[in-house]
Amino acid sequence: MEAVRHDYQRPSFLRSLGGLDWAYAVLLAIGSGYAFQLYGDYMDVYEKGILFLIAAMFVGLGWFWKPIRILLPVVAVLSLFGIGQYHGDLARASQAFWLKYLFASQSAIMWMSALYVMATGGYWFGLATRSDFTNRVSAGITWSASVMGLVGLMVRWYESYLIGADVGHIPLSNLYEVFILFSIITALLYLYYEQHYQNRQMGAFVLPVISAAVAFLLWYTFGRDAQHIQPLVPALQSYWMKIHVPANFVGYGAFSLAAMVGVAYLLKSRGHLANRLPALEVLDDVMYKAIAIGFAFFTIATILGAMWAAEAWGGYWSWDPKETWALIVWLNYAAWLHIRLVKGLRGPMLAWWAVVGLVVTVFAFLGVNMFLSGLHSYGTL
Amino acid sequence: MQTATQSSFPRAVYELLSSMRLAISLLTVLAIASVIGTVLKQNEPYSNYMIELGPFWFKAFAALGLYDVYHAGWFLAILLFLILSVGFCIYRQTPLMLREIKSFREHATEASLRGFAHQASYPLEAGKAAAMQRLTCYLAGQGFRFKLGADGGDAQPTLIAAKAGSLTRLGYILTHSAIVIICIGGLIDGNVPLKVQELLGYKKTETRDLPSDKVPAISRLTPANLSFRGSVSIPEAGSADVVYLNLADGYLVQDLPFQIQLKKFRIEHYATGQPKSFESDIVITDPDAKKAFEGTVSVNHPIIYKGVAIYQASFGDGGSxxxxxxxxxxxxxxxxxxxxxxxxxxxxxxxxxxxxxxxxxxxxxxxxxxxxxxxxxxxxPGFWQNASRIMDDAASSAPKKxxxxxxxxxxxxxxxxxxxxxxxxxxxxxxxxxxxxxxxxxxxxxxxxxxxxxxxxxxENGGVEGYMRLRAALFDKALHPEIARRFAAAATQGAAVNEALRAKLVDSTGKVLEIFAHGGFEDLAKFIEGAVDKAEQEKAAETYLKVLERALFEANQLVRQRDGLKPLPPDMQSVQFVRESLNAINDSFYYGNPVYLQLxxxxxxxSSGLQLTRSPGKTLVYSGSVLLVLGLFAMFYIRERRIWLLVQPDTVLFAMSSNRKTLDFENEFRQHQQNLAGLLKG
Known part of the structure; x- marks a missing residue:
């Protein structure tokens, strides 16, 4: 009797963790403790809170999705190595070998850009030739690109302090920096679903949206000279930026992913690439899950944004164009979820809606900055 | 009959209001209506709209309330309908949801279970009692709670009804109540109470530009007003005990329960010149408090005093x-x-x-x-030409100086x-x-x-005096003969020229000076057009210009000498100075009022622009937000599953259902199917 009980007992979550999980958690605890000891004096109470909450969150994320346990230490080692190469002198970015060719923030970001574009090509080649090997390689490239992007952001964060102690800030403050974040988050979300569904064909659809973001980044760099680190305007000097912006981009990334999977769904349901793409149920499921996680994070981000607005602009809601468009995006996906969950509707209609949702999202994200003016004008083109 | 119609109309309204169709339509309408306010700039002065739209559309838009669309009656009505719709939805669904959370549905019949899409049956090899034991252990181990149906003994079937994740239903209640709570909080802090007072005629916006103490009571709000958001600009060393609420084409004055004095306003800059911080040192004098309160307000760091939050909003000149x-x-x-x-x-x-x-x-x-x-x-403009420069540039994140x-x-x-x-x-x-x-x-x-x-x-001293000296000489007609004389002397220096020609040169130079002093290049051009053949005009213009330049050069030397300054060397610098002076004098004819005020x-x-708000609805909005997030995660990430195991004397019927058909559910069903097969075999 006991044996039966034991066999089918669903193990408690903590019991299911292995030695590596605990090692990872200890590493993160030591890392954040060390950071706190080094820089705690310069942080306000909220930033201290954020440091430990983020560490706890990443422990949770690593336990839930195992590859994070490797990703984070790799990013940490490479970033620290890059930072170590500076010797406190920003000019070394173009002199020291490792910085010039790999780890200076701009070099790392260029590597990220190139690798994401390569991965896009790889996934399409894999789709065309039905080569699982090519797809595996593409997934590897996507991982590497994400590592380089994260290293780029970390090093950029450090570089900002080299420019001036009062200039230093987390690289989430303008359109250039958040586009890097967007690419990385979308890629990681995709890699999660790729692993979860053991299906690599969706990459051919999701990676193009990342490549589009990369194209924008390159245009923004070469055409608009946007890569230079600028000091923060007073309104952005707040710990809220550290949580509001990433939460928002989990939302944007997930919505984009859902839309691209929606495109795959539409193609398959019309008989295109029918035997190369995963089953419609799988595509539908990914679409739903992405929109659900995106919606949850977008809600959190909007609430955090409202709390920040209450502190910076004197009101939690001012009907500023960016706020209003965030509401429109939110209402749109709220309606989508109602239709799907309550009415139980499936099929091309919802896929179309997800694709249209991306248009609304892109407008909220870029269009508002380009065409409308308001309080939220941090990224202009 | 009579009673039937009477009861069916409210019933129909109730059905409509609580229907999801209406809710979805309202979400869509709200989204579309929201777009208006992002396209048309809100709360601008009415005169701007008048200029932009013209009188007809200005009136039409005003009637629709499009200049402050988010506070327009019809917009608030949509919100109200949304609150009603969600409220009725909650009222209708909550009892069902609670029943779902509690119920195990232990009265399911064999026939209904066999109708399930997800079901399987297994032969019962071990005895019924042993099977019951194993199955209940299994369910508990898998995190299910269960209830046993009536036990009819070994010969009769027994139902085990189990469920897990019922709390997902709570998510529904939480999210939907959250929306209602947030909307109510928002409406309290919006200007709905004010709108109502305005409609009833208790308040009227003031459109005249009056000092705050002259504004009549009908346009004033007392400190007892619960919710407001207004702004005031205070010059350094000045103070304020009111804020202004901008409404439509006028404003209301909100009296404050205290007085704010601005001691000092500071702007700090980064090394690159961009602003780094805006800070106001303020003193709050409160008749209820013994001591004045001193503090500093800066962007992102408001001061909250007596429930009124004081924010740094803007700045300007306070009377330099x-x-x-x-x-x-x-x-x-x-x-x-x-x-x-x-x-x-x-x-x-x-x-x-x-x-x-x-x-x-x-x-x-x-x-x-x-x-x-x-x-x-x-x-x-093309960047391929200097690709290498751009590549170097792109490789650096350092800001350009x-x-x-x-x-x-x-x-x-x-x-x-x-x-x-x-x-x-x-x-x-x-x-x-x-x-x-x-x-x-x-x-x-x-x-x-x-x-x-x-x-x-x-x-040469970086001042405007040198230019003004020259300009004065040009407009001083008494100096023209001397200037012309000096110019002629300089121009004919070293050449044997007869007096008649020299006199003619002096004469025409005086003429050019006079014409230019009268109306700049334009008059000179007119003169040339009138006096010279068309073919010769361009050449004549060039000559006159040269004459003018050199005459002015001489004029400059003349007045410098008069003022006891060294003469300018005859170099490029000096020539440029004269040339630019000529252009500036010419432009002065188009300067409007011919007075230049030099600081x-x-x-x-x-002066510091402060925004003061009191928003009692904030607590509601924030607590609603917490409920919303909790509810969303409960809805998305807790999955409700039900399992029925009908243990019959010779078979076990397994059926499973979920409120959401996802792939995860399919996988879980297959997993249970396998597990149960193994479990019931031995």
Whole structure:
């Protein structure tokens, strides 16, 4: 009797963790403790809170999705190595070998850009030739690109302090920096679903949206000279930026992913690439899950944004164009979820809606900055 | 019959209001309506809309409330309907949801279970009692709670009804109540209470420009008002005990329960010149408190006093005192007249025969400009040409040294006796343009035009005096003969010229000076058109220009000598100075009122724009937000599953259902199916 009980007992979550999980958690605890000891004096109470909450969150994320346990230490080692190469002198970015060719923030970001574009090509080649090997390689490239992007952001964060102690800030403050974040988050979300569904064909659809973001980044760099680190305007000097912006981009990334999977769904349901793409149920499921996680994070981000607005602009809601468009995006996906969950509707209609949702999202994200003016004008083109 | 219709109409309304169709439609309508306010700029002064839209559309848009669409009656009505719709939905669904959470559905029949899409049956090899034991253990181990149906003994079937994740239903209640709570909180803090008072005629917006204590009671709100969001601008050393609520085409005055005094307003800058912080040192004097409260408000760091939050919103000039030199641009006066003014005030100015009013509108101590802008623009636009430069640039995240402070600027309007105003925008210090330095002054005749700038060349001391000296000489007709004489002497130096020709040269030089002093290049061109053959005109113009330049050069030497200054060396610098002076004199004819006010000294007084809000709905909104997030995660990530195991004497019927059909559910069903097969075998 006991044996039966034991066999089918669903193990408690903590019991299911292995030695590596605990090692990872200890590493993160030591890392954040060390950071706190080094820089705690310069942080306000909220930033201290954020440091430990983020560490706890990443422990949770690593336990839930195992590859994070490797990703984070790799990013940490490479970033620290890059930072170590500076010797406190920003000019070394173009002199020291490792910085010039790999780890200076701009070099790392260029590597990220190139690798994401390569991965896009790889996934399409894999789709065309039905080569699982090519797809595996593409997934590897996507991982590497994400590592380089994260290293780029970390090093950029450090570089900002080299420019001036009062200039230093987390690289989430303008359109250039958040586009890097967007690419990385979308890629990681995709890699999660790729692993979860053991299906690599969706990459051919999701990676193009990342490549589009990369194209924008390159245009923004070469055409608009946007890569230079600028000091923060007073309104952005707040710990809220550290949580509001990433939460928002989990939302944007997930919505984009859902839309691209929606495109795959539409193609398959019309008989295109029918035997190369995963089953419609799988595509539908990914679409739903992405929109659900995106919606949850977008809600959190909007609430955090409202709390920040209450502190910076004197009101939690001012009907500023960016706020209003965030509401429109939110209402749109709220309606989508109602239709799907309550009415139980499936099929091309919802896929179309997800694709249209991306248009609304892109407008909220870029269009508002380009065409409308308001309080939220941090990224202009 | 009668009663049936009576009861069915409210019933139909209830059905409609609680239907999801209505809810979805409302979400869509709300989204579309929200777009309007992002396309049309909100809460601008009404005169702006009038100019932009024209009288017909201005009225139409005003009637629809489009200038403040988010507070328009119809917009609030949509919100109200949404609250009602969600509220009824909650009212209708909550009992069902609670029943779902509690119920195990232990009365399911075999027939209904066999109708399930997800079901399987297994032969029962072990005895019924043993099977029951194993199955209940299994369910508990898998995290299911269960309830046993009536046990009819070994010969009768027994039902085990189990469920897990029922709390997902709570998610529904949480999210939907959250929306209602957030909307109610928002409506409290919006201006709904004010709107109602306005509709009932208790309050009326004030449209006249009055001092705050002169505003009548009907346009005032007492400190007891629960919710407001207003702003006030306080000059340094000044104080305020009211804030202004801008509404439609007017405003309301909100009396504060305390007085705010601004001690000092500070702007700090980064090394690159961008603003780093805005801070106001304030003192709050409260009649209820013994001691005054002192604190500093800065962006992102409001002060909350007695439930009123005080924010740093903007800044401006609070009445800086400016000491200026006034120059008459088209007169022979060589000396300036002193003029003193205060920003945001007007004073009169007399220029001999003409009377003017000067209204100083702005003063800025810092003006950060992109130094590289010009250099960048000069480069060829295509980036392939200098790809390597761009590649190097792209590789660096370091900011370019481009911004720098060009010093104070000030703006004023000069209104003539007819009431016509022209606006001027001047810089105190010389600006470097293409390697030369100028004192720059912009003029425009209407507020929607761009400024057109006159460049007065700076003299060797960086001042405007050198230019003014030369300008005075040109307009001094008494000097023209001497200038012409000197020019003729210089021009004919070393050449054997007869007196008649020299006299003619002197004469025509005097003429050119006179014409130019009368109407600049335009008059000169007219003169040439009238006096010279068409074929010769271009050449004549060139000659006259040369004559003018060299005559002015001589004029400059003349007045410098008179003022006891060294003569200018005859080099390129001096020639350029004369040439630029000529252009500036010419531009002065188009300068509107021919008076240039040059800032000599200033005493800066800033004002701080504070926003004060009291928002009691905030607590509701924030707690609603917490519920919303909790509810969302409960809805998305707790999956409700039900399992029924009907244990019959010879078989076990397994059926499973979920409120959401997802792939995860399919997987879980298959997993249970396998597990149960193994479990019931041994």
């Amino acid at each position: 005192r400016l000491a200026m030199n006034g120059w008459s641009l088209l007169s022979p006066a060589a000396k300036p007249f002193p003029f003193k003014g205060v920003v945001n005030q007007s004073s009169s100015l007399s220029n001999g025969d003409a009377q003017y009013t000067v209204e100083i509108t702005d003063f800025k101590m810092f003006n950060v400009q992109d130094a590289d802008e010009k250099a960048d623009a000069a480069q060829p 481009r911004a720098h402070n060009v010093g104070p600027s000030y703006q004023y309007k000069i209104r003539d006796a007819q009431g016509q105003a022209r606006e001027y925008h001047n810089f105190m210090l010389p600006l470097q343009i293409d390697g030369r330095s100028y004192l720059v002054s912009g003029m425009r005749a209407a507020p929607n035009e761009p400024f057109r700038y006159v460049r007065f060349p700076a003299d 000599k000294n200033y005493e800066e007084v800033l």
